[in-house]
Amino acid sequence: MKLDELILSPSPWLAPGGPQSDIVLSTRVRLARNVAGRPFSTRLRPEERQDLEAYLRRAVLSAFGTHTITWFELADMPEIDRRCLVERHLISRELAAGEGVRGVGIDHAQRTAVMAGEEDHLRLQVIFPGLQLHEAWLEADSLDNRLEEHVTFAFSPRLGYLTACPTNVGTGMRASVMLHLPALVLTKQIEKVFRAVARMRLAVRGLYGEGTQATGDIYQISNQASLGRSEDEILKALGAVIPQIIAYEQQARHVLAGESPTMLDDRIYRAWGILTHARTISSDETLALLSAVRLGIHMGRLRGVDLAAVNELFLLTRPGHIQKIRGAELPEPQRDVARAEYIRKRLGAT
Amino acid sequence: MLCQRCKKQPATVHLTEILQNEKRERHLCEDCAREEGVAVKAQINLQDILSGMLEAHETAGRGANLTCPDCGTTYAEFRNQGRLGCPHDYEVFSDALKEVLEKVHGAAEHTGKLPRRAGADLAGQRQLMQLRRQLQAAVEGEKYEEAARLRDLIKNKEAPGETR
Numbered sequence: 001m002k003l004d005e006l007i008l009s010p011s012p013w014l015a016p017g018g019p020q021s022d023i024v025l026s027t028r029v030r031l032a033r034n035v036a037g038r039p040f041s042t043r044l045r046p047e048e049r050q051d052l053e054a055y056l057r058r059a060v061l062s063a064f065g066t067h068t069i070t071w072f073e074l075a076d077m078p079e080i081d082r083r084c085l086v087e088r089h090l091i092s093r094e095l096a097a098g099e100g101v102r103g104v105g106i107d108h109a110q111r112t113a114v115m116a117g118e119e120d121h122l123r124l125q126v127i128f129p130g131l132q133l134h135e136a137w138l139e140a141d142s143l144d145n146r147l148e149e150h151v152t153f154a155f156s157p158r159l160g161y162l163t164a165c166p167t168n169v170g171t172g173m174r175a176s177v178m179l180h181l182p183a184l185v186l187t188k189q190i191e192k193v194f195r196a197v198a199r200m201r202l203a204v205r206g207l208y209g210e211g212t213q214a215t216g217d218i219y220q221i222s223n224q225a226s227l228g229r230s231e232d233e234i235l236k237a238l239g240a241v242i243p244q245i246i247a248y249e250q251q252a253r254h255v256l257a258g259e260s261p262t263m264l265d266d267r268i269y270r271a272w273g274i275l276t277h278a279r280t281i282s283s284d285e286t287l288a289l290l291s292a293v294r295l296g297i298h299m300g301r302l303r304g305v306d307l308a309a310v311n312e313l314f315l316l317t318r319p320g321h322i323q324k325i326r327g328a329e330l331p332e333p334q335r336d337v338a339r340a341e342y343i344r345k346r347l348g349a350t
Numbered sequence: 351m352l353c354q355r356c357k358k359q360p361a362t363v364h365l366t367e368i369l370q371n372e373k374r375e376r377h378l379c380e381d382c383a384r385e386e387g388v389a390v391k392a393q394i395n396l397q398d399i400l401s402g403m404l405e406a407h408e409t410a411g412r413g414a415n416l417t418c419p420d421c422g423t424t425y426a427e428f429r430n431q432g433r434l435g436c437p438h439d440y441e442v443f444s445d446a447l448k449e450v451l452e453k454v455h456g457a458a459e460h461t462g463k464l465p466r467r468a469g470a471d472l473a474g475q476r477q478l479m480q481l482r483r484q485l486q487a488a489v490e491g492e493k494y495e496e497a498a499r500l501r502d503l504i505k506n507k508e509a510p511g512e513t514r
Contacts, residue, residue, distance in 0.1 A: 034437065036437070036475040036478065037474075037475045037476075037477075037478025037479045037482065037507075037508070038436075038478075038479060038482065039420075039421045039435055039436040039479065040421075040433070040434060040435055040436055040437075042431070042433050042435065043421045043422075043423065043435040043436060045486070047486075048482075048486070119433065141463070144463075145466065148465055148466060152465075152475075152508070153465055154437040154475060155464075155465050156437070156440065156460075156472055157460070158459055158460060159440055159451075159459070159460050160460030160462055160463075161460075161463075162437040162440055164433045164434055165400075165432060165433055165434070166400070166432075166434065166440075166447055166450055166451060166454065167400065167454050169440075169451070169455075169460075170455065170457075170460045170462060171460070171462040171463060173462070201456065224454070225454065225455040225456055225457070226455065227451060227454075227455035227457050227458070227459070227460060228455050228456060228457020228458065228459060228460070228461060229457070229461060229462070230461050230462040230463070231462050231463055233461075234462075
């Protein structure tokens with residue numbers, strides 16, 4: 001599979017139809033692993049790093065087969081392509097910005113990504129549409145088992161899988177659910193949710209991970225602790241909280257519709273109006289407006305709009321993707337014009 | 351507690367300033383803190399917590415002069431970067447780590463998945479890393495016979511069926 005093909009195809013995790021997909025965009029499970037008998041990434045000399053990357057590439061390709069997975073080298077990849085892979089959540093910002101030899105194996109369904117040369121030697125992730133914690137874990141677990149037939153991982157009976165950062169040690173697992181919570185933001189209850197979540201050793205992050213702002217009312221909730229609980233227990237804890245947040249969001253939507261329907265519709269239709277008529281638009285404004293439109297569709301207040309297209313636009317209007325679609329590097333003012341044009345086209349406006 | 355500056359909003363940012371050996375505590379709301387140029391992070395950074403804990407550990411006079419014999423990572427490096435250099439560091443800095451793990455995870459022992467592959471014992475893993483470093487040194491020193499011997503040794507130590 002070619003990289004351009006991958007970047008320009010729809011991202012399966014954004015497809016509508018996943019469980020609870022009106023509120024849950026996607027579910028992700030990530031496992032951190034290191035190869036036994038080698039120093040962690042930061043302590044590798046350049047030649048050791050190169051050797052490790054080649055070793056892991058061979059292991060990943062023989063474990064999963066070249067017919068299902070393609071390996072991409074990051075070192076000689078154009079910046080814009082790396083940016084697109086980050087926007088697709090297929091590689092981390094750290095891997096994209098890193099130095100030296102590093103790579104990623106991506107399966108052709110774009111559901112699995114195996115990064116080599118991140119902070120940990122290996123980071124395996126699977127991403128599913130909607131709320132599918134158990135399914136995502138089963139898949140990650142089985143892929144991990146297959147990898148293990150080719151690689152011995154650094155493991156201690158007492159501390160579990162050994163990772164470069166002690167915050168990941170143990171299961172090495174980070175399970176996260178991406179939620180669209182516009183009504184909780186509108187009704188100013190989102191902070192309350194965060195406080196409740198923080199008390200349960202769960203973390204809240206924005207659309208693009210640690211330290212990023214929540215844009216488009218999208219939040220990621222994940223487990224903070226990785227040690228002392230089994231994978232099942234971690235998933236259960238997370239799985240118990242998510243339905244409550246979904247219920248709060250639904251309740252907030254109900255309240256909005258009942259108490260301030262005009263304000264709500266005004267917001268939705270203004271967003272729709274701008275998206276279908278603007279001649280230049282920034283990526284942050286786009287996300288904010290897409291959020292309102294998505295809310296309108298799911299509440300049945302905005303009809304006849306293609307949900308799949310709206311979902312895809314969350315990704316395809318990001319700075320990397322919009323330049324990729326235009327096939328040229330564009331400075332910001334031109335990028336905003338290209339973005340407005342593309343949105344109008346996708347939403348059937350002129 | 352209300353913000354000491356605007357006296358309207360609840361104080362959520364708590365500062366301890368030390369000016370000319372005089373300690374001063376201030377309690378501000380987020381808006382006032384931002385106006386005064388205090389960087390307020392919406393999300394608590396795990397890394398900062400980690401570094402803070404390790405620093406406190408060091409001030410208590412423990413662990414400060416430890417260095418890993420395998421990878422050369424010092425306690426100071428671990429504290430500053432919050433990253434370990436090799437699996438053996440978990441043993442070397444175990445004293446400091448015990449506290450960190452308790453705080454971060456609320457636990458100190460693994461109860462999750464076990465790798466199916468047997469023979470991945472810690473001593474063996476460590477020896478493998480040392481052999482690799484010796485091999486590197488032999489190659490650099492152009493001691494090719496020694497390098498060949500070490501390469502065979504490594505090959506035998508790595509579990510069968512591995513990709514290599």
